[in-house]
Each structure stands twice: as structure tokens, then as C-alpha cells.
Amino acid sequence: MKASLYLVLATLFWSGNFVVGQAAVASMSPLDLTFWRWTFAAVPLLLLAHFVEMPDWRAVLRRWPVLLLLSVLGMSGYTLLLYGALGLTSAVNAALITAANPALIVVLAIVLLGERTTRLGWLGICLGLLGVLLVLSRGELQRVFGLSINTGELMMVGAVIVWGCYTIIARRLDVPVISATAVQVAIASVTLAPFALALNVRLPATPAEGWSLAYIVVFPSLGAYLFWNLALKTTPPGTAGNYLNLIVVFTALITVTLGTPLTLVQIVGGVMVIAGVLLTGMKVRAKPPVRAASTLGS
Structure with missing residues (x-):
């Protein structure tokens, strides 16, 4: 019961x-948010890793090449694209596109690692993809073929x-x-620093900006x-991975609570994406997901 509460809180924060x-x-750049998010989170995460996991730090740092690559992809690349997308599309659309991530990971595992899935798994992948395309095209699928899709949503796909x-x-x-996450965050802070200096990254200038950054650092x-x-x-x-579907649900609920109604296309697309993910999750369990893949990075 306690573990379920932890998972619900994690997805709520994300x-x-x-x-x-x-x-x-709306007032800060994606680089502002990304750089300060990881800079302020680095030391607390390192302390958290040290006292919770008590790792052999020398052994951890010997893996620095792959940790550097992961940091560039997951901490810098993903986060910059996420905040860039949020400046051009809605939070609900971004969350819906993100919900297709588990199905995409299955496809990449099939292509790159030679893993297999079942017909049910392929059905889930196709259903989830169709749901994302429905959201991207706002219910007009011909827009996909006409390449008339919102730039922010394309960034979210990226x-x-x-x-x-x-x-x-x-x-x-x-x-x-x-420990892996903490080191990647610290690397992101260091590698983004030259860009932050060159592009005059600034700290929050208003109370609203300050509270927004504080939330991003403390909660997600x-x-x-x-x-x-x-x-x-x-x-x-x-089992924990299935809780990630709550991100779409919570994002939609928060958005509606703040006064922005959902469209029918978003609701239908969201149901299709979540159903697709659940079907994909029912595929072969031969290789259970590794915990390092569970750090969502939202």
C-alpha cells in the first residue's frame, strides 16, 4: 500500500x-529552466544517492563515458526539448505524446536489440501510435501527411x-x-554551463518564476x-511502469482544475494511447525492465 502511494506521488509530481x-x-527560456533545474538538484541528489544507496563511487565514476552519453540524452537533450515543446503546445498534448514512450521503447528494443513481441504487443503499439497521431493532427489525420503539425508537438515527438x-x-x-541519476544530473550541470554563460542564462526575476523553478527542482x-x-x-x-499512465490523467486533471477544458480529440487520443500502452505491457516478460530505465526524467 505504501509503495502504491509512493508511485502515485511520483507520477503526480512529474x-x-x-x-x-x-x-x-512563458517568461524563461528552456535553457534557463534546464540549467538551473539540474544545477540546484545536483548536490541534493548526490547526497540522496550516498545515504540511500551507499554506492561505491569509484566504481560508479568508472562508467563515466556511458553516464556522459546518458546525461546528454536524458538530462540535457530530453529536458531542453520538453521545455521547448511546452512553449509551443499544451501540457496535455505533451503528456499524451509522452504516454506513447513505453510503446516506442518496445519498438526500439525490437529494432536495436532483436527483442520480440506478440501480436497483442504489435496491436498495442499501433493503437498507441494512432492515438498520438490523432492528438498531433487534432482529429484531422490528413494534416500528418501534409506536415501541418504544431512545431511544439514535433519537438515533443523528438x-x-x-x-x-x-x-x-x-x-x-x-x-x-x-546514483546513476545523480551523476548524470551533475554532468548535465557542468556540460550546460558554457552554454549558460554564452547565452546569458538568468535566474528567476519574479516571484512566479522563482516558485516555478522551486517546484521543478524540489518535486519532479x-x-x-x-x-x-x-x-x-x-x-x-x-508493475511500477503501469503507473506512468497516471501522468496523462493527472496532467489532464490539473489542467481542467486550472480552467482549461479538454477537447474530445484529446480524450479519445488519450484513451487510445493508454490502452495501447497496457496492451504493449501484456507482451512477453522474458526481459523485465531494468530499474535504470524507470527514471522518467520529466
């Missing part, structure tokens, strides 16, 4: 990142692809999850990772 991030990018590649690489990383960057990994101590990763 959902808030979509809504708060969308509000924040973010999902980047995260899929991140997950495929991370699933074979033999480093404790929080620290709290969500802590709760997620505490839950994984007693919950199979595959």
Missing part, C-alpha cells in the same frame, strides 16, 4: 512538471525518441539507479525520484 513548465517557459534511446542504453547500466527532480525508487524496492519495475 505531471506537475508539464503544467508548471508550460507556465514557466523528446520521446531521445528518451527512448536513453532508456535502451540505460537498461544495461549496472549502476544503482539514484528530487521528490519524484526518491518516491519512485523507494517504491521499486518492493514493486516489480513492470
Whole structure:
């Protein structure tokens, strides 16, 4: 019961990142948010890893080449694309596109790793893809073929692809999850610093910006990772992965609560995406998901 609560809280915090991030990018750049998010989260995450997992830091740092690659993909690339997309599309659409991530990871595993799936799994992949296309085209699928899709939604598709590649690489990383995440965050802060200096990255200038950044640092960057990994101590990763579907639900609920109604296309597309993910999750369990792939990075 406690593990379920942890998983719900983690997905709720990640959902808030979509809504708060969308509000924040109205006045702050994606680089502002990404750089300060990881800079302020780095030390607390390293301390969290040290006291929760007590890793052999020398052994962890010996994996620096792959940790650097993962940081560039998952911490810098994904996050920059996410916040860039949120400046051009709605939080609900971004969350719906992200919900297709598990199906994309299955496809990448089939293509890159030679893994197999069942007919039911392929049905789920196709259903989820159709749901995403429905959202991207706003119910007019001919827009997909006419390439008249919102730039922000295309950026979100790019973010999902980047995260899929991140997950495929991370699933074979033999480093404790929080420690791997903490090192990647620290690397992201360092590698983004030259760009931050060159492009005059600024700290929040208003109370609204400050509170937005504080939420992003404390809840999706620290709290969500802590709760997620505490839950994984007693919950199979595959079971925990199903809770990620709550991100779409929570994002939609938060959006509606704040006064933005959902469209019929978003509702239908969301149901299709979630159903597709559930069908995909019913495929072969021969290779259970590795915990390193469970760090959502939203």
C-alpha cells in the first residue's frame, strides 16, 4: 500500500512538471529552466544517492563515458526539448505524446536489440501510435501527411525518441539507479554551463518564476525520484511502469482544475494511447525492465 502511494506521488509530481513548465517557459527560456533545474538538484541528489544507496563511487565514476552519453540524452537533450515543446503546445498534448514512450521503447528494443513481441504487443503499439497521431493532427489525420503539425508537438515527438534511446542504453547500466541519476544530473550541470554563460542564462526575476523553478527542482527532480525508487524496492519495475499512465490523467486533471477544458480529440487520443500502452505491457516478460530505465526524467 505504501509503495502504491509512493508511485502515485511520483507520477503526480512529474505531471506537475508539464503544467508548471508550460507556465514557466512563458517568461524563461528552456535553457534557463534546464540549467538551473539540474544545477540546484545536483548536490541534493548526490547526497540522496550516498545515504540511500551507499554506492561505491569509484566504481560508479568508472562508467563515466556511458553516464556522459546518458546525461546528454536524458538530462540535457530530453529536458531542453520538453521545455521547448511546452512553449509551443499544451501540457496535455505533451503528456499524451509522452504516454506513447513505453510503446516506442518496445519498438526500439525490437529494432536495436532483436527483442520480440506478440501480436497483442504489435496491436498495442499501433493503437498507441494512432492515438498520438490523432492528438498531433487534432482529429484531422490528413494534416500528418501534409506536415501541418504544431512545431511544439514535433519537438515533443523528438523528446520521446531521445528518451527512448536513453532508456535502451540505460537498461544495461549496472549502476544503482539514484546514483546513476545523480551523476548524470551533475554532468548535465557542468556540460550546460558554457552554454549558460554564452547565452546569458538568468535566474528567476519574479516571484512566479522563482516558485516555478522551486517546484521543478524540489518535486519532479528530487521528490519524484526518491518516491519512485523507494517504491521499486518492493514493486516489480513492470508493475511500477503501469503507473506512468497516471501522468496523462493527472496532467489532464490539473489542467481542467486550472480552467482549461479538454477537447474530445484529446480524450479519445488519450484513451487510445493508454490502452495501447497496457496492451504493449501484456507482451512477453522474458526481459523485465531494468530499474535504470524507470527514471522518467520529466
